[in-house]
Amino acid sequence: MTETPPERTGDTFPAPDREKRHQFGAGGPTSIVLVGMMGAGKSAVGRRLARRLGWDLLDSDRQVEAMTGRTVPEIWRTDGEPAFRKLESQVLADALASTTPKVIAAAGGVVLDEGNRRLLTLHHPVVWLRAPVETLITRVRRGEGRPLLDDDPAAAMTRLEAERRPLYQEVADLVLDVDNDHPADHVTERLVQALGLSDAARS
Numbered sequence: 001m002t003e004t005p006p007e008r009t010g011d012t013f014p015a016p017d018r019e020k021r022h023q024f025g026a027g028g029p030t031s032i033v034l035v036g037m038m039g040a041g042k043s044a045v046g047r048r049l050a051r052r053l054g055w056d057l058l059d060s061d062r063q064v065e066a067m068t069g070r071t072v073p074e075i076w077r078t079d080g081e082p083a084f085r086k087l088e089s090q091v092l093a094d095a096l097a098s099t100t101p102k103v104i105a106a107a108g109g110v111v112l113d114e115g116n117r118r119l120l121t122l123h124h125p126v127v128w129l130r131a132p133v134e135t136l137i138t139r140v141r142r143g144e145g146r147p148l149l150d151d152d153p154a155a156a157m158t159r160l161e162a163e164r165r166p167l168y169q170e171v172a173d174l175v176l177d178v179d180n181d182h183p184a185d186h187v188t189e190r191l192v193q194a195l196g197l198s199d200a201a202r203s
């Protein structure tokens with residue numbers, strides 16, 4: 001059974017049970033995975049972190065769209081959620097298996113699948129961008145391009161956040177608390193420091 005890190009508030013902390021598996025070798029970590037709810041800032045922070053490290057960014061939704069030539073809402077509408085989840089899992093597995101260092105901005109729903117969660121605990125450091133639900137709601141107010149938020153974004157977000165919180169916690173090696181007071185640049189900098197990557201950063 002997977003031990004979960006204790007619930008805490010405040011800044012980044014390493015989950016003690018995972019630390020060993022992610023002691024970076026001389027070359028540093030091979031990839032970093034960002035997880036969290038829609039609106040947590042995975043893409044914005046991921047973009048900045050990738051630029052900072054000189055790595056590629058793999059954004060799950062964009063990759064699904066590139067693979068299929070269709071948008072996420074289109075896939076959802078025509079093929080349904082299970083088909084979308086399969087694509088999401090495939091993108092995650094491919095990204096985790098890649099030997100090219102990447103920042104992987106995983107889609108918010110990847111943690112729903114047990115197999116995905118197992119994969120996430122195996123290889124690369126996983127960072128949970130944890131935002132208060134109020135922050136998430138203000139950021140995705142209109143739910144644009146996110147089928148799960150189509151009807152009542154605030155209610156859906158509140159329900160999903162409560163359901164998924166333990167799942168993010170289960171896979172997280174690091175938890176970074178984010179909110180509307182701290183821009184993505186600041187979050188990225190904290191992440192670089194927390195992962196001990198400042199020396200590896202190119203700029």
Ligand code: S3P
Nearest residue numbers: 037038039061107108109146147
């Ligand atoms: C989803 C999150 C979205 C997208 C889809 C479903 C989810 O990605 O994959 O709308 O279930 O949380 P982001 O987390 O990148 O917004």
